[in-house]
Amino acid sequence: xxxxxxITGLVTISLMAPLVTAAAITLLTRRVMFKAAGWFATxxxxxxxxxxxxxxxxxxxxxxxxxIVTKVPWIPLGGGDWLYLGILxxxxxxxxxxxxxxxxxxxxxxxxxxxxxxxxxxxxFAYLSLFTFSMLGIVTANSIIMLFVFWELVGFTSYLLIxxxxxxxGPQLACKxxxxxxxxxxxxxxxxxxxxFYQVGAxxxxxxxxxxxxNMFAAVHDLLAASGQSVTENPPAWLTVAGIxxxxxAIGKSAQFPLHTWLPDAMEGPTPxxxxxxxxxxxxxxxxxxxxxxxILTPEAHLFVATxxxxxxxxxxxxxxxxxxxxxxxxxSTLSQLGYMILGLGTGAYAFAMxxxxxxxxxxxxxxxxxxxxxxxxxxxQDMRHYGGLAKKMPITALxxxxxxxxxxxxxxxxxxxxxxxxxxxDGIIAGAYNFGHAAEGTLGAWAALFYWGPTVVxxxxxxxxxxxxxxxxxxxxxxxxxxxxxHEAPWTMTLPQGVLAIMAILTVPMVLPFLDLINGSLDAxxxxxxxxxxxxxxxxxxxxxxxxxxxxLHGLAWIIALVAGIALYMPGMRYSAKIAAVPGINVLHRWxxxxxxxxxxxxxxxxxxxxxxxxxxxxxDTWIVDGAVxxxxxxxxxxxxxxxxxxxxxxxxxxxxxxxxxxxxGQLLRQTHGGRVRHYVLVVFASAVIVLLIVVIAAHxx
Amino acid sequence: MSSIxxxxxxxxxxxxLVAGVVTVLTKRNAIGILIGVELILNAAGINFVAFNRYSxxxxxxxxxxVFIIVLAAAEAAIALAIFLNFYNNFSSIDVERADGLRG
Numbered sequence: 176x177x178x179x180x181x182i183t184g185l186v187t188i189s190l191m192a193p194l195v196t197a198a199a200i201t202l203l204t205r206r207v208m209f210k211a212a213g214w215f216a217t218x219x220x221x222x223x224x225x226x227x228x229x230x231x232x233x234x235x236x237x238x239x240x241x242x243i244v245t246k247v248p249w250i251p252l253g254g255g256d257w258l259y260l261g262i263l264x265x266x267x268x269x270x271x272x273x274x275x276x277x278x279x280x281x282x283x284x285x286x287x288x289x290x291x292x293x294x295x296x297x298x299x300f301a302y303l304s305l306f307t308f309s310m311l312g313i314v315t316a317n318s319i320i321m322l323f324v325f326w327e328l329v330g331f332t333s334y335l336l337i338x339x340x341x342x343x344x345g346p347q348l349a350c351k352x353x354x355x356x357x358x359x360x361x362x363x364x365x366x367x368x369x370x371x372f373y374q375v376g377a378x379x380x381x382x383x384x385x386x387x388x389x390n391m392f393a394a395v396h397d398l399l400a401a402s403g404q405s406v407t408e409n410p411p412a413w414l415t416v417a418g419i420x421x422x423x424x425a426i427g428k429s430a431q432f433p434l435h436t437w438l439p440d441a442m443e444g445p446t447p448x449x450x451x452x453x454x455x456x457x458x459x460x461x462x463x464x465x466x467x468x469x470x471i472l473t474p475e476a477h478l479f480v481a482t483x484x485x486x487x488x489x490x491x492x493x494x495x496x497x498x499x500x501x502x503x504x505x506x507x508s509t510l511s512q513l514g515y516m517i518l519g520l521g522t523g524a525y526a527f528a529m530x531x532x533x534x535x536x537x538x539x540x541x542x543x544x545x546x547x548x549x550x551x552x553x554x555x556x557q558d559m560r561h562y563g564g565l566a567k568k569m570p571i572t573a574l575x576x577x578x579x580x581x582x583x584x585x586x587x588x589x590x591x592x593x594x595x596x597x598x599x600x601x602d603g604i605i606a607g608a609y610n611f612g613h614a615a616e617g618t619l620g621a622w623a624a625l626f627y628w629g630p631t632v633v634x635x636x637x638x639x640x641x642x643x644x645x646x647x648x649x650x651x652x653x654x655x656x657x658x659x660x661x662x663h664e665a666p667w668t669m670t671l672p673q674g675v676l677a678i679m680a681i682l683t684v685p686m687v688l689p690f691l692d693l694i695n696g697s698l699d700a701x702x703x704x705x706x707x708x709x710x711x712x713x714x715x716x717x718x719x720x721x722x723x724x725x726x727x728x729l730h731g732l733a734w735i736i737a738l739v740a741g742i743a744l745y746m747p748g749m750r751y752s753a754k755i756a757a758v759p760g761i762n763v764l765h766r767w768x769x770x771x772x773x774x775x776x777x778x779x780x781x782x783x784x785x786x787x788x789x790x791x792x793x794x795x796x797d798t799w800i801v802d803g804a805v806x807x808x809x810x811x812x813x814x815x816x817x818x819x820x821x822x823x824x825x826x827x828x829x830x831x832x833x834x835x836x837x838x839x840x841x842g843q844l845l846r847q848t849h850g851g852r853v854r855h856y857v858l859v860v861f862a863s864a865v866i867v868l869l870i871v872v873i874a875a876h877x878x
Numbered sequence: 879m880s881s882i883x884x885x886x887x888x889x890x891x892x893x894x895l896v897a898g899v900v901t902v903l904t905k906r907n908a909i910g911i912l913i914g915v916e917l918i919l920n921a922a923g924i925n926f927v928a929f930n931r932y933s934x935x936x937x938x939x940x941x942x943x944v945f946i947i948v949l950a951a952a953e954a955a956i957a958l959a960i961f962l963n964f965y966n967n968f969s970s971i972d973v974e975r976a977d978g979l980r981g
Contacts, residue, residue, distance in 0.1 A: 851980025853973050858903050 178237050183245050185230035186262050189276060190311045192223040193304040200301040212297035213287035216304050220283050223307075224276035231269040235693065242268075242697065244317055244379055244390075256376040263317035263380060266693035267466060267529060271314040271459075274533050277679075278455045278540050279307040281672035285544050286447040288668035289551060299339060303451070306332035310456045314463065318379045319368055319391070319421075322464065326364075326424065329460060330357040333452050337444035349443040356437040360427015367420020370413050371471075374398060380467060392470045410473040418476030421468050422483075429461025429513050432487045436774050438510055442502040446547030449502060454509050454539035462516045462532050469525060481521025481611065485629050488514025490772065492636040496643070497769050500557045501546045504644045508583070509539055511633065515604050518630060524607025526694040531600035533690070534683045538579040538597070541676035545576040548665035548673065549648060553658045559647040560749055561658065566649040568662045571670045573649040575677040580645050582680040584638040584734040596683035602725070605630045609723045627723065635737045642741025643752075651746045887928030894921035908961045908971040912954060919950045 196219045200212045242265035250258040262268075283303060290299050309332050312325030331354070338350030375394035395414070404410055425431070430438040438458070442449055452458070465472075465480060472480065491510035498504045512535050519528030550557055552569060566573040585601040587594025605627060612619075612626040653659035664670065744751055755761060767773070894917055901914030923943040930939025961971055968975045 846981050849979060849981030851977030853976055854903055861899060861903070 178233055179243050182230045182233050182237075182243060182264055183262060185226040185233070186264055186268075186272065186315055189223045189226040189230065189272060190262070190308065190315055192219050192226075193279075193308040193311070195219070197301045197305040197308065200297050200304070209297045212300045213283070213290075216300035217280060217283040217287065220276060220280040220304065220307065223311075224273070224280045227269075227272040227276045230264070231273050234264065234266070234269045235689070246317060246379065252377050254376055256378065258320055258377065259318060259379060260321070261317045262315040264315065266697040267463070268314055270529070270533055270690065270693070271463060272311065274536050275307065275310050275314060275456055278451060278536055278676075279303070279310075281675055282447050282451040282540065282544075285450070285547070285669050285672040286445075288666045289447050289547055290445060295339070299336075299445070299447075302332060302335045302339070303447070306336060306452065306456075310460065313460050316380075318377065319371070319468075320377055322380075322467070323361075323364065323368065323424075326428070326460065326464075327361070329457050330354055330361075330428070333441075333448075333457050336448040336452060337441045339445055339448065340443075343443075345443040349437070349440040353437040353441050356430075356434045357427045360424045360434055363420045363423020363426070365420075367417045367423065370417040370420065371395075374413065374417075395471050410475075414471060415473045415475045418468065418472040419479050422465055422472075422476065422480055425461030425465050425517070426483060427461070428464070429458045429517065430487075430510055431461070431483050431513065431517060432490060433774070435487060435491070435510055436771065436778060439503050439506045439771070442500070442506050446502070446543055446550060449506070450540045450543035450547065453506060454543055455536035458509060458513055459516075459532050459536060462513065462520065462528065465517065465520045466525065466529060469520065477521050477523070478615070479521070481518050481608070481626060484514045484517030484519075484521055485626060486514075487511070488518060488633050489629050492633045492640065493768050494771055495640045496636065497765060499559050501549065501559050501562070501644060501648060502543070502557055504559075504640060505539070505542055505546060508542075508637070508641065509535075511637065512539070512583070515601065515630060515633075518626075519604035519607055522604075522607045522611035522626065524604050525698065526691045527600055527603030527607060529694055530687065530690055531597075531604060534582065534596035534600050534680065537676050537683065538582040538680040541575055541579045541673050541680060542583075544669065544673045544676065545572045545579070546648075548572045548669050551665060551669075552662040553655075554661065556655070556658055559644065561655040562648045562653075563651045563655075564649070564653040564659065565662060568659070569649075569664045571664060572673060575670075575673040576645060576649065578677040579680055580638075580641045580738075581734075583641055584738060585634065586734050589732050589735070594684075596680055596687070599684075599687045601630075601634060605634070606723065635733060638734050638737035639741040642738045643745045646742045646745035647749070650742065884928060884932050887924065887931075891921045891924040891928065894918075894924065906972050906974055908964065908973055911973065912957050912961070915957070916950060916954065919946055919953075922946060 193216075196216050200216065242263055244261065244263050246259035246261035248257040249260045252258055283300065286299060286303065290296055293299065306329065309325050309328035313322055313329060316322035316325055334350045334354040337353055338346045340346045341350075371391065375391060375398060378391040378394055380391050399410065399414070402411075427434045438453060441453055444452075488511045491507045491514060495504050495507035495511060498507060512531070516528045516531050516535070519525070519531060548569065549562065549565060549572060552565070553562065556562075582595050582597045585594065585597035585599075587598040608630055609627040612623040615626070616623045665673075770776075898914045898917030898919075898921060901917060902911050903914075905911050905914060923946045926939040926943045926946070928939075930937065930943075933939070964973075964976070965971055
């Protein structure tokens, strides 16, 4: 078996294993599976991870960088197109596969500790495995249609997971909100997909060597080349709309502005859900999609993507500054980091954006898990104003949290290029944004500067708010004595994954260069097969962007300053920050940000209000017209039934009874001949004899 | 009236026949019915003898009338036996009592 087949086989096992788990847990009885579900799911997922890792290692040793695409024709779509079942495997897929399965394994392990005692314990693991299966399906999908199928599955399973504690009102509303907002994004996705389908038909996504069926990118490029256009020069309007449409799906799924309001509400779900869905996988699916359709994004679409990413990252960082619920801080932090990734993709720093995706998955997952441990220890108290001083009671958790705070800060040793994972990825993105901004100065004028100053300032803010949450939670004096006394370190099933993830956050450092090589290799392979795209990006360690970012971030001192400032300001609790927030100019700003820029209220009035209006009209139609028709039909039927009844009673029965009466009277009449009187009989005999004689005589002789 | 011819004899026998039939039909007494039957038979006898008077060469009619008298006697015996049985069953010789065939 050659490498390609081995990789395909491994990936198929890796993909299908969680589905088998979910089916097994659902179908086997509670008695068999209840306690065992957790470990069973974890072990199977670990096996899935091993397969994915092995496949990645095989891939790295493989010659040639073009993707492996397998396809089994499944449904014919007319016009020679087919919907294919199969997988796609290139560097991006390999990395995502290993990351998703690895994080999923750790989250499964974590959930065994976190969800202990829950009455639907086994169902949680079925949902988690199903969710992982859906995410793996997205990552290995070989065409946009299959990607969309798994896309919807991911949305649905995240709905199940967020609404896991559905007896409470909060989760009920949150899961609905998440699903509906995802759907709104998907409407845009379908518009984009429809345009593409109309123009080039349904094809596989990424080109592979020797793939005779053609693929989407080549088809688009051929179509454009036929009229002298290309994606980068003078692209047609439909391509831009298609790109933006497909990106709308990513806006919904990755909670970008304006469809971001569901993510903080989704914190109503259990913390393991937040750690996998809202940090590492589902929200990354939007970034993955944008990365996949990268070669057909026109410069205008790139600008749109970058703008959305920029707005999101700035807005979310502001909101993370003022939140008091620890999970919400992390949720907004996720939003902000996703904004970074989207910005990176929009500005052409493809490889760095993807690297940020991978590293963010690790440290954000760890952060969520640490917060979950804290919430568990403090008896489900989530407000940071009641925390404080937990480092003494929960040292491992505190350490993991601190390491991941450094990671998200992009910590580095000043004046050198040695740093933790976030350092490489974030700086790479800012560098790419700088190059993009400069290239766009002609068209955007002064606004272009926002593209690189925005992420730079937010980099400071990121460190600051993470330091704030760390200080409020783990440092200083405990602010709620009662709960503090009962706090304890989490069980090993919870601290082990945290530790592993924190270590991974550090260990991604040696992965940087190989990873970038892999990703760029895949991009080059696509270029060899005829695909071209927009790319300012980052061209090497000496270009302008890199110089800028090192300068703006003070060559690695920036994070130290912001970290110290954050810890210093918040270690004594909220005292000083409350005083700052009360300053007259700032308190208005504070209130705006605290209310999430009033987006929820806006959506409530316009979107929900509109939906309620339509529902009201529909109800009126239903009550008056539809029910009226149904009731009217019933009345009519009853009247007809009455008529039939009368007919039946009078006519039909009348005939039957009449025949009987007739027979009866006939019988009565004939009965009289049987009087029983002998003399009558004799008379009849005599009369008959006379008549017969008369007849004979008359017949013989005439009258 | 001319000399007494066949017509007169037939008319007499007819009168006897009618009397006999009416007696059979209207009498409730069993013996009365028997008398009627005898009248009918005798009317038939008169008819035979009358026709014999006006046919030449034989005495068939007269012989047949003798047979009728014998048969009438035998039949009267049988009839009386029947009426005896009737009396045993109904304790009366009123034929109206035999209405078992009434439907």
